[in-house]
Amino acid sequence: MNTIKDYIGEHKERFLDELKELLKIPSISADPAYKSDMLKTAEAVKERLMEAGCDLAEVCSTPGQPVVYGEKIINKDLPTVLVYGHYDVQPPDPLDLWDSPPFEPVIKETKIHPEGAIFARGACDDKGQMYMHVKALEYMTKNDELPCNVKFMIEGEEEVGSEHLDWFIKEYKDRLANDVILISDTGMIAKDVPSITTGLRGLSYVEVEVTGANRDLHSGLYGGAVANPLNVLSKMIGSLTDENNHITIPGFYDKVEQLSNEEREKMAEAPFSLDEYREKLDIDAVYGEEGYSTLERGSIRPTLDVNGMWGGYIGEGAKTVLPSKAYAKISMRLVPDQDWKEITELFKNHFESIAPKGVRVKVKPHHGGFPYVTPIDTTGYQAASKAYEATFGKTPIPQRSGGSIPIVSLFEKELESKIILMGFGLDTDAIHSPNENFGVWNYFKGIETIPWFYKYFTKLSE
Amino acid sequence: MNTIKDYIGEHKERFLDELKELLKIPSISADPAYKSDMLKTAEAVKERLMEAGCDLAEVCSTPGQPVVYGEKIINKDLPTVLVYGHYDVQPPDPLDLWDSPPFEPVIKETKIHPEGAIFARGACDDKGQMYMHVKALEYMTKNDELPCNVKFMIEGEEEVGSEHLDWFIKEYKDRLANDVILISDTGMIAKDVPSITTGLRGLSYVEVEVTGANRDLHSGLYGGAVANPLNVLSKMIGSLTDENNHITIPGFYDKVEQLSNEEREKMAEAPFSLDEYREKLDIDAVYGEEGYSTLERGSIRPTLDVNGMWGGYIGEGAKTVLPSKAYAKISMRLVPDQDWKEITELFKNHFESIAPKGVRVKVKPHHGGFPYVTPIDTTGYQAASKAYEATFGKTPIPQRSGGSIPIVSLFEKELESKIILMGFGLDTDAIHSPNENFGVWNYFKGIETIPWFYKYFTKLSE
Structure with missing residues (x-):
């Protein structure tokens, strides 16, 4: 041939x-x-x-x-x-x-x-x-x-x-x-x-919506007295990972397959240069879950990433608005043996449970896969x-x-x-x-x- | 007449x-x-x-x-x-x-x-x-x-x-x-x-930009291993207020005029119905700094509000992108005797100081007033x-x-x-x-x- x-x-x-x-x-x-x-x-x-x-x-x-x-x-x-x-x-x-x-x-x-x-x-x-x-x-x-x-x-x-x-x-x-x-x-x-x-990796992709007041408000007249969906959503998203970049959703890691030290050592043999990786991406440091290498973080460990987020005034200049709504698209990459439907449910329940009074939260599952x-x-x-x-x-x-x-x-x-x-x-x-x-x-x-x-x-x- | x-x-x-x-x-x-x-x-x-x-x-x-x-x-x-x-x-x-x-x-x-x-x-x-x-x-x-x-x-x-x-x-x-x-x-x-x-109230209005990698990345291939500017920005903004909704920027409250109990009692005499306020805004609860009434939160106390935030994919449907950049417009309402130029500086220094490795942060002051x-x-x-x-x-x-x-x-x-x-x-x-x-x-x-x-x-x- x-x-x-x-x-x-x-x-x-x-x-x-x-x-x-x-x-x-x-x-x-x-x-x-x-x-x-x-x-x-x-x-x-x-x-x-x-x-x-x-x-x-x-x-x-x-x-x-x-x-x-x-x-x-x-x-x-x-x-x-x-x-x-x-x-x-x-x-x-x-x-x-x-x-x-x-x-x-x-x-x-x-x-x-x-x-x-x-x-x-x-x-x-x-x-x-x-x-x-x-x-x-x-x-x-x-x-x-x-x-x-x-x-x-x-x-x-x-x-x-x-x-x-x-x-x-x-x-x-x-x-x-x-x-x-x-x-x-x-x-x-x-x-x-x-x-x-x-x-x-598997995937669970969701969209979240946080609603405060029924209309956009003047941030001077209402700022500090009414929940701001963007502040609240930021805080909620921020709380989804802890200081070690572990995901805080209860039950999230329950079914994650733990690789043996032998398997992890074998993985570490793959050709990989952290310097080159950083250089190609123009970053001063990598960022991820404590206790795992970059290769592991990107393959055998699950993640939670905001893929898009928006709300309020995003045009040129300044507008002092306290928005009525804030949105985010969030995806979680999953590893064996996580079940994407179960994870979507865990996310939804947790996210709704951490919403403070004064806002309403909607979680809309997009799609997923094992x-x-x-x-x-x-x-x-x-x-x-x-x-x-x-x-x-x-x-x-x-x-x-x-x-x-x-x-x-x-x-x-x-x-x-x-x-x-x-x-x-x-x-x-x-x-x-x-x-x-x-x-x-x-x-x-x-x-x-x-x-x-x-x-x-x-x-x-x- | x-x-x-x-x-x-x-x-x-x-x-x-x-x-x-x-x-x-x-x-x-x-x-x-x-x-x-x-x-x-x-x-x-x-x-x-x-x-x-x-x-x-x-x-x-x-x-x-x-x-x-x-x-x-x-x-x-x-x-x-x-x-x-x-x-x-x-x-x-x-x-x-x-x-x-x-x-x-x-x-x-x-x-x-x-x-x-x-x-x-x-x-x-x-x-x-x-x-x-x-x-x-x-x-x-x-x-x-x-x-x-x-x-x-x-x-x-x-x-x-x-x-x-x-x-x-x-x-x-x-x-x-x-x-x-x-x-x-x-x-x-x-x-x-x-x-x-x-x-x-006075005002300090700033725009912040968080940059991770030099380009948008595939969230499957890089997710979990590289800082996601939207996750990071959310966490940073979330950390700007504590669990009592006090602003955490060091020095932020140093010059805030403290009203006497007498003055606060006089303020409380203004006609105000919390029920009507909630009803007009269609919210189940107000939200703000612990220890202050709604009227006080909206007048004699300083605030920090996100007026706009954006990054990643914000169109219809789903896109599994790990964005290169995330942005927010943030305004702080100030009270006597806060100096807006000083507050802008405090914000800038604090915000830059809490940025984790793996991202670069820019704070651009917009405008302000006393x-x-x-x-x-x-x-x-x-x-x-x-x-x-x-x-x-x-x-x-x-x-x-x-x-x-x-x-x-x-x-x-x-x-x-x-x-x-x-x-x-x-x-x-x-x-x-x-x-x-x-x-x-x-x-x-x-x-x-x-x-x-x-x-x-x-x-x-x-």
């Missing part, structure tokens, strides 16, 4: 152009204003799947955003790989921090990517990584190298909690039958340090490991990520197969941030590595 | 229409986009002053917004009243909470104002109250009832801290010479409980008291307000005269809030009362 490299070399420009076309459509699932762009993106993915060699591809309606399903069945007795990805993207704001418009993809050279990187919202997360699989399929079908069956399930609600994928999986259960689920929606340690993600950990002794993991060896010349490092793909634990439960997370993104890709980008090198390396996975997975499954 | 009532009766509609015209111009001093509307408003005020009988009126340039100066000198040996007011208004946001557009004045009947109230930004604060003085002058000049000299100083930066009025007062010191300064920019207790404001208290045994106060008696049939109650007119203490210092605060607004006028309004009854009552002040002030000054 040396020809995959040649094939990429021949079709380089087209592979980039096709991805750029996809990136131009603002498929922002969080904002209802982009509903027709969502459908347009789904249709485009469907067409690309057919062109890449699928026998069948459909834009399937759901109670939410449509899911693109595609398949190429070569022999029912051979194994089946189910590729999962998503065509929706995060909102691009704050827009003024982008160096180029988020939906006008451009390729620019960077320090990390001297070969160039594609800058656009969704470049890495997940249009770029999803499209690697489409192009890998194209190579395999055009060169008679597809060794097994393949199915695609590309959804449009990953960035908003995959609310209706549950419904889709149950409805399409038979058609989705597979032997392994392959996902590229994570990262790797470095360009020369390949890694396979073996764990993901944490996920996968063993490394499976056929799927072994096949992935060998694929990386073939293209990177190195054995990949198993790594637990701090991110979440809330739906992953559901896949395992409903579809009864293991999930393999082959991510080709880098830390510096700025996913969910302004100037998201994906290295051209990484994009091609993904396309190159994926067919090897199919080959080894089929072989090891014999 | 019974004819003032008749005069108002005859010119009612015109008095309302003229005020409405003024209210249509969006003179928002906080927003540079309204610069030409500011000038337009100043020009309109100048013309109205001339029409009302001034000998001279000018739009005077300053390093900031222009000040309108006007005068009618009838005899140099007679006393001179200097009227101060402002033609700028607060920003109208949040716009969606207005029942009618803020710059399209309409008269609507309300429970408190069965005679109707004018709804518009600035209706009470301060275009409506300032214009009462213009119409009172018109009555006096047209009916040969002006007993003394009058000067007007109507500025355009009151809502943003009167930054350049200092310059204006020093520059125009001679022309501004007067025997008493008359201001209608406060309220009274109720329509049947007239009151004169004898104290104003608190003000005036005695009630002056000629000006006595004249005002008699004027209210003439039109309300009741002796007004001296009252300390929680609001601030930062420039007032400067007037006393530079112009060496006493300030009389005859306010005709009500608590429910929603100044600085959506649906600001000013009772038609209050507007006319102000126009009716003012000429009596001139009469008694001239008489008592003999």
